[in-house]
Amino acid sequence: MEPRPRQDRAMQQYLLLIYIEPALLQALPSDEFNALMRDCLAHADQLQAEGTLLAAQKLQPVDTAQTLRVRDGHSRVLDGPFAETRELLAGFNLIRAHDRDEAMRIAREFPWARFGSIEVRPLEDMDAERERCGAPAAAMAAAAP
Numbered sequence: 010m011e012p013r014p015r016q017d018r019a020m021q022q023y024l025l026l027i028y029i030e031p032a033l034l035q036a037l038p039s040d041e042f043n044a045l046m047r048d049c050l051a052h053a054d055q056l057q058a059e060g061t062l063l064a065a066q067k068l069q070p071v072d073t074a075q076t077l078r079v080r081d082g083h084s085r086v087l088d089g090p091f092a093e094t095r096e097l098l099a100g101f102n103l104i105r106a107h108d109r110d111e112a113m114r115i116a117r118e119f120p121w122a123r124f125g126s127i128e129v130r131p132l133e134d135m136d137a138e139r140e141r142c143g144a145p146a147a148a149m150a151a152a153a154p
Contacts, residue, residue, distance in 0.1 A: 020105040022063065022132040023112040028096035029125035031071075045120055052118060056104070061115065064103040071097045096125045103132075 034042065056062035068074075076087045102119070106112035109129065116127045139146055 020107060023104050023106055024130050024132060025102040025104060025116050026098060026128040027100045027121045029099040029121060030095050033124040049120060061104055062102060063105060067100040068098060
């Protein structure tokens, strides 16, 4: 029997932005890192089966990134991330939770805060935003294949 995703309309979506300090992860022996990753993936699989985890993705290394800025009509593309920081965005998890406390509890279940930080940020309701600014409600749905 397949697990049934949560259908509670009161649930809010949160994005867990995973930031890591590369030096902390590189200091781990490879077998320890692989065990950590296997546990993390198993936990993500369980959250997905429960309907809590909607999407998750690990990003490629920061040296593959480019940053686009447009100012006064001029665009500029820079290699790498724009911000100067020790912690780099490494991935994300899109979850559903009843409130910020539950979202933070879910974030704590992932090991990555030990190697950087996890930013927990609620998502805006894009249907409400469409209504607020007068955009057609079906514009995105009609464009989808």
